[in-house]
Amino acid sequence: MKLKYVVPLFLLVVVTAGCIGSERAGGSGKEVTLVVFHAGSLSVPFQELEKEFSDYAERELGVKVTFQDEASGSVKAVRKVTDLGKKADIVAVADYTLIPQLMVPNYTDFYVLFATNEKVISFTDESKYSDEINSDNWYEILARPDVTFGFSDPNQDPSGYRSVMVMKLADIYYGKPVFEELVEKNTNIRANGTSIYAPKEIQVVGSKVVIRPKETDLVGLVESGSLDYFFIYKSVAEQHNLSYITLPDEINLKDFSKADYYSQVEITLGSTGKTIKAKPIVYGVTVTKDAPNRELAMEFLKFLLGNEGKKVFKENHQDFLNPPVAFGNVPEEIKDLVKVKG
Structure with a gap:
């Protein structure tokens, strides 16, 4: 075989292998960073849940996931998206009403109520x-x-x-x-x-x-x-x-x-x-419309709303809604984990 045919063939093999790798990782590559803006009071349970999800994703999905967490007051977390134009996959707040007030419909079209506190x-x-x-x-x-x-x-x-x-x-x-x-x-x-x-x-x-x-x-x-x-x-x-x-x-x-x-x-x-x-304390979570890694963010949301999330929150002394309650254009992926309202 002449050299001029060898190089294109080699490149074809490399590109094909890369595409297969991307498909295995849900189209986002083998290594993905999920950006999470969350309430400060969620820091401890989210750190534990993210570790468990990373193990699960590598084992079951073939994706190596790292998390870029930004803990802040919930109003500030939302305004990072709405006012500063920062990209996030997940936004989780200590007052669910901040999502319909400030994020719907431009930045998300659904949200889930999932935990309480006092x-x-x-x-x-x-x-x-x-x-x-x-x-x-x-x-x-x-x-x-x-x-x-x-x-x-x-x-x-x-x-x-x-x-x-x-x-x-x-x-x-x-x-x-x-x-x-x-x-x-x-x-x-x-x-x-x-x-x-x-x-x-x-x-x-x-x-x-x-x-x-x-x-x-x-x-x-x-x-x-x-x-x-x-x-x-x-x-x-x-x-x-x-x-x-x-x-x-x-x-x-x-x-x-x-x-x-x-x-x-x-x-x-x-x-x-x-x-x-003033109202009873209820936490809310959403995946943003322009989430950089929306498919994997939905996998994490399912993990949060499922038995793994309930277990981690119970271990960290925070009550979980049973079932969580979802509003808006609720994604099919989570409908079996929530009660859909509105």
């Missing part, structure tokens, strides 16, 4: 008055002059605006000016009746209150003793072995039977201009 107040043995605080006197302890406490930024993180709404619900439940004492005296967040306004730029007065972009940013401050208390999700407190007190069902945003009671309070965010009513 608000608690967390601390360590080193926190001032940790031997006194309980579910009845917490607001009095937090108001003491030598006590510091924190919550995340309402403009970036549902944990932040939920913490603020918890303190306004406490006004109603206890019949005392909890919100004024804890929030208005220490920040520029204001309330008119039961309607709260959080300016785009949150300002803190004095050193009593600490606000960070996402709730998990406060964990280290409490663990190190620089902060006495913070409002956090129960699952995160459990994952970090922190002490915590539970709050009455009328204010902890856990009880679905108290949805009407919660809805007395609402907050308008300066960052988005959107008004959000």
Whole structure:
């Protein structure tokens, strides 16, 4: 065979082999990176689930998967896609309503409600008055002059605006000016009746209150003793072995039977201009319309919504909806794992 025929034949073999490799990996190559924007409170369960999925994908799909995770407040996670034009395969948020409010229809056409949580107040043995605080006197302890406490930024993180709404619900439940004492005296967040306004730029007065972009940013401050208390999700407190007190069902945003009671309070965010009513805590997830690796992202979503996801979330002290509930143009791939509504 002459040399001029050998080279094209060699190239044909290489190209053909490459195509076969791509087909085995679902058309995206043997090595794929999935980009996931998620709530900070999902960091621990998602890391564990992603490891299990990577093992599964390599074993069953012939694809080597790595994850590029970006944990942030959920509002910020969504705005990375809608405002900054960043590409993500999966977006998972601590307040599912952010997806229909900000992402549908331009950035996604479906979403799934999959997990719940509740608000608690967390601390360590080193926190001032940790031997006194309980579910009845917490607001009095937090108001003491030598006590510091924190919550995340309402403009970036549902944990932040939920913490603020918890303190306004406490006004109603206890019949005392909890919100004024804890929030208005220490920040520029204001309330008119039961309607709260959080300016785009949150300002803190004095050193009593600490606000960070996402709730998990406060964990280290409490663990190190620089902060006495913070409002956090129960699952995160459990994952970090922190002490915590539970709050009455009328204010902890856990009880679905108290949805009407919660809805007395609402907050308008300066960052988005959107008004959000207090409601039971429900997490949401979607695959974006222009997901760089949509087929594999759907495989991961199936993994999350199936038995593997339920097991990982249970191990990490977070309740999973049974079944998860899906809205919109629900993909066929997940219809047998969810209850379709809307």
